[in-house]
Amino acid sequence: MTAMEKITYRPVRDELAYTFGGRMPVAHLCSGDVLEVFTEDCFGGLVRGPADLPSQVCSMPYLNPVSGPFFVEDAEPGDTLAIHIASIVPAREWGVSSTFPHFGALTSTSHTATLQPPLEERVWVYGIDRQAGTVRFHATETDHTVDLPLEAMIGTIGVAPGGMEARSTIVPDTYGGNLDAPQLRAGTTLYLGVNVHGAMLALGDGHARQGEGEACGVGVEIATTTTLAVEVIKGVPTLWPRLENDTAIMSIGCARPLEDAYRIAHHDLVGWVGTLTGLETLDAYQLVSQAGRAPIGNVCDPNYTILAVVDKALLPEPAAAYGGVHGRLRQSAAGLR
Amino acid sequence: MTAMEKITYRPVRDELAYTFGGRMPVAHLCSGDVLEVFTEDCFGGLVRGPADLPSQVCSMPYLNPVSGPFFVEDAEPGDTLAIHIASIVPAREWGVSSTFPHFGALTSTSHTATLQPPLEERVWVYGIDRQAGTVRFHATETDHTVDLPLEAMIGTIGVAPGGMEARSTIVPDTYGGNLDAPQLRAGTTLYLGVNVHGAMLALGDGHARQGEGEACGVGVEIATTTTLAVEVIKGVPTLWPRLENDTAIMSIGCARPLEDAYRIAHHDLVGWVGTLTGLETLDAYQLVSQAGRAPIGNVCDPNYTILAVVDKALLPEPAAAYGGVHGRLRQSAAGLR
Amino acid sequence: MTAMEKITYRPVRDELAYTFGGRMPVAHLCSGDVLEVFTEDCFGGLVRGPADLPSQVCSMPYLNPVSGPFFVEDAEPGDTLAIHIASIVPAREWGVSSTFPHFGALTSTSHTATLQPPLEERVWVYGIDRQAGTVRFHATETDHTVDLPLEAMIGTIGVAPGGMEARSTIVPDTYGGNLDAPQLRAGTTLYLGVNVHGAMLALGDGHARQGEGEACGVGVEIATTTTLAVEVIKGVPTLWPRLENDTAIMSIGCARPLEDAYRIAHHDLVGWVGTLTGLETLDAYQLVSQAGRAPIGNVCDPNYTILAVVDKALLPEPAAAYGGVHGRLRQSAAGLR
Amino acid sequence: MTAMEKITYRPVRDELAYTFGGRMPVAHLCSGDVLEVFTEDCFGGLVRGPADLPSQVCSMPYLNPVSGPFFVEDAEPGDTLAIHIASIVPAREWGVSSTFPHFGALTSTSHTATLQPPLEERVWVYGIDRQAGTVRFHATETDHTVDLPLEAMIGTIGVAPGGMEARSTIVPDTYGGNLDAPQLRAGTTLYLGVNVHGAMLALGDGHARQGEGEACGVGVEIATTTTLAVEVIKGVPTLWPRLENDTAIMSIGCARPLEDAYRIAHHDLVGWVGTLTGLETLDAYQLVSQAGRAPIGNVCDPNYTILAVVDKALLPEPAAAYGGVHGRLRQSAAGLR
Missing domain, CATH: 3.10.28.20 (Acetamidase/Formamidase-like domains)
Structure with a gap:
């Protein structure tokens, strides 16, 4: 391991990536480095209130942007990239969730296609209190509110896939991607098999929290400042995350x-x-x-x-x-x- | 609620049931009664060591016997039966698990049919220490052992289905049955919709513990003495457990x-x-x-x-x-x- | 094979069956006999026009009635029952189809559950012209009509399941049942494994025709007079139809x-x-x-x-x-x- | 439509493509042109006899090569590309099929993962008689042979996906790709939505024939000379093929x-x-x-x-x-x- 360095990266809007693979690196890391990176929320920060319906303010396929990719020196196909999540800090005092037409577990979708009209599209804005460690839910049709624990996580993190593929950041697969697993929180190390020279690590899609399954298709979406430490494990392949x-x-x-x-x-x-x-x-x-x-x-x-x-x-x-x-x-x- | 009574029931072998529905009751309960019932393990107690391969010592379809059914007075279609699990006590100092040909999540099965030969059938015997609250795993091919927490649960509990159906006790569905959910432990109340006059409650298939998904298809199977309290909730239907x-x-x-x-x-x-x-x-x-x-x-x-x-x-x-x-x-x- | 006999059976309403298994036989057959049987349509003949919405005129679970069961002499578990379909004659000059709330491939259902309201329930009445060999579709919202080929089939045919089960006639499984396969037409022989003494053959749910997959959940439903010839094949088991x-x-x-x-x-x-x-x-x-x-x-x-x-x-x-x-x-x- | 031209293309080995998207065009077409293209078989022509086990002679992910992509002038996102298959001529007098470890419908796979060893890998060589219109099957373990109808088809044909994605040629999706549908034969017109400027049409993976479902995962794989006519339908989108x-x-x-x-x-x-x-x-x-x-x-x-x-x-x-x-x-x- 070389002497550890801390790299800080904050993308401008045009640098955001919408695929794993098919992109040039935005910065280089060495095995052992620490990376502090700003990540935008899954809506690119464009959904800020009830009037900002995602299907209207976002332009397909520009959803779920990731910061990166980062070229990791010495990472080669057949190696494993270990990525330790040191911290995930919400970047704003609010998060948003929504329904989205034809997306989610309790609606017909583009693939579980039915002839019914889609569910109503609606936005929920959550207040985030980092001190108290809470995320506040406000009902939209009644006056109910309730505080849920703040359990910040990274929804999307991965490396470039192999076989010359480039995959939408909406997809999770062998190379990571949109895993949407609440376990991807501070204190966890993620192992990903390296498929291309430099691994090409990227991440985004922070959630202040999410339920298991992400039933409505959207977590409590937040921008974050996330700190990672990476190490290349030479000659050890990893098939699935x-x-x-x-x-x-x-x-x-x-x-x-x-x-x-x-x-x-x-x-x-x-x-x-x-x-x-x-x-x-x-x-x-x-x-x-x-x-x-x-x-x-x-x-x-x-x-x-x-x-x-x-x-x-x-x-x-x-x-x-x-x-x-x-x-x-x-x-x-x-x-x- | 009528005055609470405690009913005790221990089936003889010929009384064991292999379906929900299609059976006469073994005893009657009133709303508010407490039932203490002995349940056999899923192999009918016939698998006691490595030589007792389930596919040889059990005769199909005589697997997963339940104790009951119990006729609950005043339970009618459209009501809900509330069943509180007060305690589940392992009846013996051992439990067994096994692989079973064409059954389990990591093997081809009768339905996820492939042309490969099945996995080897093998039996594991666990030691149960009620004092210590542990279940001891012994590897079969090496000398490894490890203690897992004893977390006794009822794998199979249900009422008669509607529509004049009788369903194998291997099946879980709207009426309960082989739910195999670790949450069915002491301290939990189960709500089941009543489909037939008398509800016809039955239960069995205790597990000293099981992992989520019951990957190999079999938990740490035990006979139990289980204590339940039941109450009929009139006029309130329940669709799924x-x-x-x-x-x-x-x-x-x-x-x-x-x-x-x-x-x-x-x-x-x-x-x-x-x-x-x-x-x-x-x-x-x-x-x-x-x-x-x-x-x-x-x-x-x-x-x-x-x-x-x-x-x-x-x-x-x-x-x-x-x-x-x-x-x-x-x-x-x-x-x- | 004994000398062939022709048995004729026409159920009165109270004799219709709604399960495979769990019923007493309505008549006995010998291996080699020919059976001419009247079958009601899947709605019990109660849906006769656009105003007869199935969910209103039918009472659950009294859907998909079958005629039978017929006890087949000498049929024992481990044998196969061969059932040759000699002819299927539509019994009326019309057939009906419908949408049905939460049933069908292009709608959310009780199992593929979503939060959307169900599709509208609607009835289509088809004219059947046996001479011309056609089934006439009439659109409900426009004036379109088109003639489709009459290709009469039996949707539901089976024997009693094993393991003391009784299954709703809506279900297809190893014992046959609601197979809904257009191939079950005149000239075809069906082989079913025998699970109980007497086999307990039953059938119903004729379709004047159906598309592959029965997308909307309902074919062109008809009552029929169906003629079968049966033979018991001793000592030869059959696992799936x-x-x-x-x-x-x-x-x-x-x-x-x-x-x-x-x-x-x-x-x-x-x-x-x-x-x-x-x-x-x-x-x-x-x-x-x-x-x-x-x-x-x-x-x-x-x-x-x-x-x-x-x-x-x-x-x-x-x-x-x-x-x-x-x-x-x-x-x-x-x-x- | 401009005056029709006939373009002929035969790739050298290094020109073969293994993704839809992420590639530069090999030639340009105009709406109305006819294209005669040589396509290699799914093994790149490397499997020629029983000793050529695919997993040994092919290097992953270099499977299922396609010829192209072809840039279609005037094709823009939101248009539809119509591709008429005029003829598919087998290029050799033989075709091959095989089992392949962890691929196919009747085996455990990388995704339907089980703990069983994979099925044996084996190669079948078929004789193709264009005059007789037959494909001859030879059993490997016995002397059986049988002639099947020659029904040549294109297994893989598509355009570049949208969203800056590049997808392996093994995958079928909205943009076409590895559809493996026997209907893709001479006389058929395929409609594909255009996702990127120039559409980027590519094709390969001919089959002398295949059964429905391609159960073993591999058809009777052949190289072909395929003739297509293309037309751009402006302003008409197509969502699925x-x-x-x-x-x-x-x-x-x-x-x-x-x-x-x-x-x-x-x-x-x-x-x-x-x-x-x-x-x-x-x-x-x-x-x-x-x-x-x-x-x-x-x-x-x-x-x-x-x-x-x-x-x-x-x-x-x-x-x-x-x-x-x-x-x-x-x-x-x-x-x-």
Whole structure:
């Protein structure tokens, strides 16, 4: 690891990216560097009140912008990029959510197509109180309000896909992307397989919080200042996105139908548990079957996401994942603050 | 409510039931009664060690026996039966799990049919330590062991379906059945719509614990002594199974593909939240989208199950669900101990 | 085979059945007998014009009545029942179709649940001209009409399921039921595995015709006089419904999601082709992959149906299926006319 | 339309493309031109016998090469590109098929992930007799052979996607791509919405024939000389791929699960029928429900494909689709021969 540097990046509007892949880098990082990056919200900051209907103020396909891509020196296909999320700070005192025509789990969509008219498009504005750690919901048709915990997360983070592809930032897949998993919060390390020279890391789509599945298709969308520490793990491939925090390891599956997301995530976790513990495959399958959790990320994006999670404390003498990089990055990020 | 009585029932082998519906009652209950019932494990107690392969020692379709049905006086179609789970006590010092040919999430099955040979059938025996509150996993191919928390649950509980149907106890659906949801533990109240005169409640398939999704298709299967308190809520229909505990309300969806289970559960929860709070429908959709959780029950049974859950503390001034029956039953059950 | 007899049966209203399984037989048949049976339409004949909205004139769950069950002498679990459809004659000069709230492929449903209001319920009345062989469509909102070919079929036909189950006649599954496959027309032989003593054959739900998938959930529904010839094939089990006509063999899969119906049907057909030709499994897989057709039955019922079909002429020297019973029954039915 | 020209193109190996989008054009066409193009088979011509296992002789992701893209003058976003397939001539006297690890409908895959080992990888070589119009299947484990009809088709044809995306040629979607529909044969006109300036048409992946669903994941793969006539329809958008031949119109849906492909295709066809006939939406839904066919393209690619088809003869006085371009292009292509 080279001497750690802190890179700060704030995109101007024209620099925002709408694909993973197919873009030139906006900056270079070295393994071990810390990156502080401003991310716009999924509406490019254009939805600020009830009158700003997303389908009117946003121009397709300019939705869900990401900051980047960042070229990571020495990252090559076949390596893994470890990305530790040190902090996610909401950049404004409000967030927004909405319904959106033909998008979301409880509506007909472009793919689950029906002959009914779409649900009404509507915007909700949330107040964010960083001190109190709350996000305030206001009903639109009645006077109800309620405070929900502020649990800031990054909805979209990924590297360039392989095979010369460029994919919309709305999509989650093997290379990350619009994973929309609440577990992508401060204290978590994300592992992504590198598909192209330089990895081409990018991120955006912060949420002050979201429910599991992101039922209406939109979280409490926020701009953020996010701090990451990255490290390249040479010669170790990673097929699907993985997460690690102090207590658990997690595999992410992205697919339709939703059961295939479950299968992918659990197939990957069974293999990972086998590698870390030395358990034979069916033994690892059995242990994950009794000890695992399966939180849902999204049930609205082009691919749905499910995580397969197991607590480290429920594994028999596990080795450190990826040579202990999670602990290393967490410490170096902590040292910086 | 009539004076509470405690009914105790222990089936002899020939009394075990393999369907919901199509059976005569084994006993009668009144609204307000407490029932203490012995339940056999899903293998009928016939799998006791590594040599007892389920496909050999069990005869199809005699799997997943339930105790009952119990005729509940005064329960009529259009009513709701509230069933509070007061306690679930493992009846033996061991539990078993297994793989099973063409069953489970990470194998080809009778429906996700492939041309590959099935996975090897294998049995795992777990030690249960009620004092320590642990379930001990032993690997079969290596020497690994690890203790998991004992979190006893009822896998299968339901009433007779409507329309003169009788359904295998392997199936979860609107009337309950093989829900395989870890939330069905002591302290929880289950609400089921009544479809036939007397409701015809039955239960079985205890698990010392299970992971979310029950990946391999089998939990840590146990016989139990389970104590329930029941109450009939007259004139209030319930479409899909619902749960309540001290902190949360939950709707259960049962379907394939898995996203339809998500849709059913969230559609039901949005309506329930609207009823309890007075929120308009899209406002309730928005709140559930940000505040909800979506734990998975099973991804292996004929219908998959997902729960939509919201904490009562995240709802604006909710009314008590079903007139506060959960608190009432919890208290009366507590008084009994 | 015993001497062939012709049994005629016309149910009175109270005899109509709404489940497969769980019913006493209405008549007995012997292997080799011919049965002429009147079947009501799926609405019990209660929808006769635009004002007869099905959700108002029908009482749930009294939909999709079948005539039967018929006890077939000598049919035992492990046998196969061959049912040759000799003729299907529309019983009236009209048929009806409709939309139905929350049912159909292009609407949200009870399972693909959304928050939108349902599509409008509406009835279409078709004129049936047996001489001309046409079914006349009349638009409801404009003056358009068009003649479609009369291609009468039986939508629902099956035997009792196993495991002491009784299933709604709306459901298709291993035992047949609401298959809604246009291939179930005169000249076709259906093979069903026998699950209970006497098989308990029943049928109904004639369609003057239907499109593939039955998109709106309802065909051109008719009452019929249907003539069948049956034969018990001893000691030969059949797992999923199979069809045979003069030119092709077909396997039927019933499942959700739709790809599992495809998998089941093709898995079964690959095995059947292997049995009839002596081709090794992967060779049979390869041949079916290039020579097979996969017509869709329904994409609206509780299980969707797909057929896997291969022309006998594209199989290398196939043996006669089920010992040539199709040809035998076709001849004996022809002799009767 | 400008004076028709015939452009001939034969790619050298380095010119083959593996994405739709993200590529520079290899040639320019004008509206009205005829293109004669050589297409390689899906294995790049590298699989020529039983010893050439695809996973060994091909390097990922260099599979399924297409010839192009061709820049079509005057094609702009919001237009439709009509592509008439005049002829598809197999370029060699053989074709190949294979199983491929973790690909196909009757095997576990990367997404329907299981813990079983993959099916054996194996190659089948077919003899193609253009005179006789046959494709000869040879079993690999026995001596069986059988002749199947030669029904040449183009598996992969599309334009660049929008939103700055570049997609692998393995994928079918709104812009066409790996549709794998047997209907893409000589005599058919394909309509694709234009997403980028110049449309960027490309094609490849000929099949001598394939079964519906392409069960094993691979057709009878051939190199071809294919002749197309193209026309730009200005100011008329097309959302999903559509087909027209002399007797029928067809809409194509691409999605997982398979029922969503059905929904997309039928939703589009209902709208198209309404536009061509003046039928109100529910009337068009009803007519398609009774008159439509739903042939399956593939059940193996990243998106599955289903077509919704209706015969022109079953529509009441339909207008000519897209102003009659199908007839025009068919004639001009015929004139050229």
